[in-house]
Amino acid sequence: MAGYFQRQLADYVEYHRDPWNCAMHVVGILLLFTGAVLPLTLVHFSVFGVEVSLAVILALPVLVYWLMLDAGIGLGILAAMIVLLSVATAIGNQVSLVMMWSIFAVLIGFGVASQIVGHRVFEERQPSMVDHPTHFLLGPMFVMAKLFIALGFRRDLAAILAPVPTNSLSTR
Incomplete structure (x- = not known):
């Protein structure tokens, strides 16, 4: 699925060229994931004798999808997911239900706001999800790919995610 992932990423990146929009997506995706799983960490099931939260159960199918698209990026997301699920679980276990x-x-409000600001203010175009609903699942892959490239890994994806000089954009 590497070729499929690279084609999807190339399409996704067309909506995410501005570095400030990319930064807003990092913040937004982290906030949205943490917010979305927060209430789900309070619901637990016994699976094969192990206590597992609904957050983990619902995150597994999308994690498998990400691993199938690209194992390395998927493993990076798995590591981030473990941290964010742990944070959400800690919050859920220490505060009242109202809190x-x-x-x-x-978290959801600021997460959505950062995505909107990123696209409206910095990218000056609609979010990619409007045209391609499946891009909802590519955001975390995009952010992790950018991180891997910044750390000197995944040079194969660097050309796909390379920023276009501002003066060559026809929309600006």
């Missing part, structure tokens, strides 16, 4: 829902609302 948890308040934190949920704030």
Whole structure:
């Protein structure tokens, strides 16, 4: 699926050329994931004798999808997911239900706002999800790919994600 992933990433990056929009996506994706799983960490099931939260159960299918698209990027997301699920679980276990829902609302609100600001203010175009709903699942892959490239890994993806000089953009 490497070729498929690279084609999807190339399409996704066309909507995410501005570095400030990319930064807003890092913040937004982290906030949205943490907010989305926060209430799900309070619901637990016994799976094969192991206590597992609904957050983990619901995250597994998309994690498998990411691993299938690109194992290296998927493993990076798995590591980030473990940290964010741990943070959400710690928050959920230490605050009241009212406070948890308040934190949920704030995280989701700021997460969505950062995505909107990134696209409206910095990219000056609509989010890619409007044209391609499947891009909702590519955001974390894009952010992790950018991180890997910044750390000197995944040079194969660097050409796909390379920024276009501002003066060559026809929309500006």
